[in-house]
Structure formats: C-alpha cells, structure tokens
Amino acid sequence: MTETATVRRSRITPEREAELYTAVLDLLREVGYDALTMDAVAARTRSSKATLYRQWGGKAELVAKAMRFSKPGGFADVDTGSLRGDLHALVGRADDCVIEQNSALMRGLFMVVHTNPELLQAFREFLIDPEMAEFRRMVQRAVDRGEVPADSPAIEYVVHMMLGAFVTRTLLDELPPTQEFALSYIDAVILPALGVRTH
Incomplete structure (x- = not known):
C-alpha cells in the first residue's frame, strides 16, 4: 500500500x-x-x-x-454590523435545551479541570483560546466601528462576564440558563459595561 x-x-x-x-x-x-x-x-x-x-x-x-x-457554529461568520446584533446572533444559534445541556456539561468538566492538567491544557488549546480569540475579534470590530471606546476597561472582561453568567445561573437562581436570560444579561450588563447604548 x-x-x-x-x-x-x-x-x-x-x-x-x-x-x-x-x-x-x-x-x-x-x-x-x-x-x-x-x-x-x-x-x-x-x-x-x-x-x-x-x-x-x-x-x-x-x-x-x-x-x-x-457549540452550534463559530464566531467567524457572525457579523451583523453591531456588537449587540452579533452577541444576540450567537445566543440565538442554540435553543434552551442545547444551552442547558452544554452548560451542564461545562459545569461538570470545570470541576475536573482543576485536578487534571492534561484536560486543562486540551481545553485551553482547542476550546478556550480559539473562542477567546474569536470573541476578541468580534469586540475589536465594535471598537473599529466606534461602538465601543478603545480604552474601555470592560473589554478585557467580556468573556468572563458571559461565562460567569452561564456558570452561576443554576448555582444562584436554581434555574437553567436560557436564551431569554442570556439576551437580557447582554443588554443589561455586558453592553452597558462596554459603553454601548441598547435603546
């Protein structure tokens, strides 16, 4: 052969x-x-x-x-012309059932990551770093369009805010994360923190 x-x-x-x-x-x-x-x-x-x-x-x-x-689709083909539109489009790619399934899996894996260096390395290389890079490009487009001030201190924490909301939703509210929750969180917390008008 x-x-x-x-x-x-x-x-x-x-x-x-x-x-x-x-x-x-x-x-x-x-x-x-x-x-x-x-x-x-x-x-x-x-x-x-x-x-x-x-x-x-x-x-x-x-x-x-x-x-x-x-995760349904990546960030690369999401470009609605506004940061709010982009974030809403990302959330809209998964229904509530998929969001809950993925969140439950991530919560379980986060526990393991703390004691498993090999899994942590794999997560960083194949999941976390690529998604962080894509997310930063999305926010940078908003900066380039003039939507977000380039010196906004919240830029560095956008991913932390998004991830934190999904991880803590069940812990604090005893409710699964949903599209409605995510969209409301984006409009009430993330966009104002970045200085983006939502109305």
Missing part, C-alpha cells in the same frame, strides 16, 4: 467525526469525564482504539474537541 493510500484511509469524514463527537458527549452525560474511557468510545462508535488515538491523541483532546463541536 502506498503512503498516499495510507493517509487517505486514516482520514475521517466530517460526518463520521460528528458521529464520534456526539457519542463522546452522550457518554460524558452518562458517566462523567473520569469514568469515560477510550474503550467505551470505541465500543459506542464501533471504532478501533488505534484510530481514536491516531486522530485525537487521547481522551482529553477528544473531549475538548467534542465540546467545541457541541
């Missing part, structure tokens, strides 16, 4: 990749990160462990990329 044929055979189609990520997310909801094994993923997806390790290196990278996959 030629080297080209070997490379071609090892490539996973986007459909198969989506199937694998969905299975990983299902297993995470069922057993949690610590009990999740590559053996279980292989069995659930009818894959070989060798294929999983070749494509993702290990459990931490696979889980981080599955979490990235779980």
Whole structure:
C-alpha cells in the first residue's frame, strides 16, 4: 500500500467525526469525564482504539474537541454590523435545551479541570483560546466601528462576564440558563459595561 493510500484511509469524514463527537458527549452525560474511557468510545462508535488515538491523541483532546463541536457554529461568520446584533446572533444559534445541556456539561468538566492538567491544557488549546480569540475579534470590530471606546476597561472582561453568567445561573437562581436570560444579561450588563447604548 502506498503512503498516499495510507493517509487517505486514516482520514475521517466530517460526518463520521460528528458521529464520534456526539457519542463522546452522550457518554460524558452518562458517566462523567473520569469514568469515560477510550474503550467505551470505541465500543459506542464501533471504532478501533488505534484510530481514536491516531486522530485525537487521547481522551482529553477528544473531549475538548467534542465540546467545541457541541457549540452550534463559530464566531467567524457572525457579523451583523453591531456588537449587540452579533452577541444576540450567537445566543440565538442554540435553543434552551442545547444551552442547558452544554452548560451542564461545562459545569461538570470545570470541576475536573482543576485536578487534571492534561484536560486543562486540551481545553485551553482547542476550546478556550480559539473562542477567546474569536470573541476578541468580534469586540475589536465594535471598537473599529466606534461602538465601543478603545480604552474601555470592560473589554478585557467580556468573556468572563458571559461565562460567569452561564456558570452561576443554576448555582444562584436554581434555574437553567436560557436564551431569554442570556439576551437580557447582554443588554443589561455586558453592553452597558462596554459603553454601548441598547435603546
């Protein structure tokens, strides 16, 4: 077999990749990160462990990329012409059920991250850093348009505010995060903090 044929055979189609990520997310909801094994993923997806390790290196990278996959769409194609429009468009990509599922998964994984350096590194590399960069580009566009003052001290805390709202919603209010909550929070807290008029 030629080297080209070997490379071609090892490539996973986007459909198969989506199937694998969905299975990983299902297993995470069922057993949690610590009990999740590559053996279980292989069995659930009818894959070989060798294929999983070749494509993702290990459990931490696979889980981080599955979490990235779980977010409906990225930031790159969101450009409505206003920061409020962009933030509302991002929230609108997921219904309340998806928002709650993703938030519950993230809460569980945040607990593990504190004691698992490998998972923390994978989260930073494949989930946190890419999303932070995309978010900063979105805010920078608002600065370039003159919506947000370039010297606004709140710029550095936008991601913290967004993430904090989702993480603490259940803890403080005993309610799941919803689209309505997120949109209201954006208008009442984030945009005013940045000096953006909402009316």
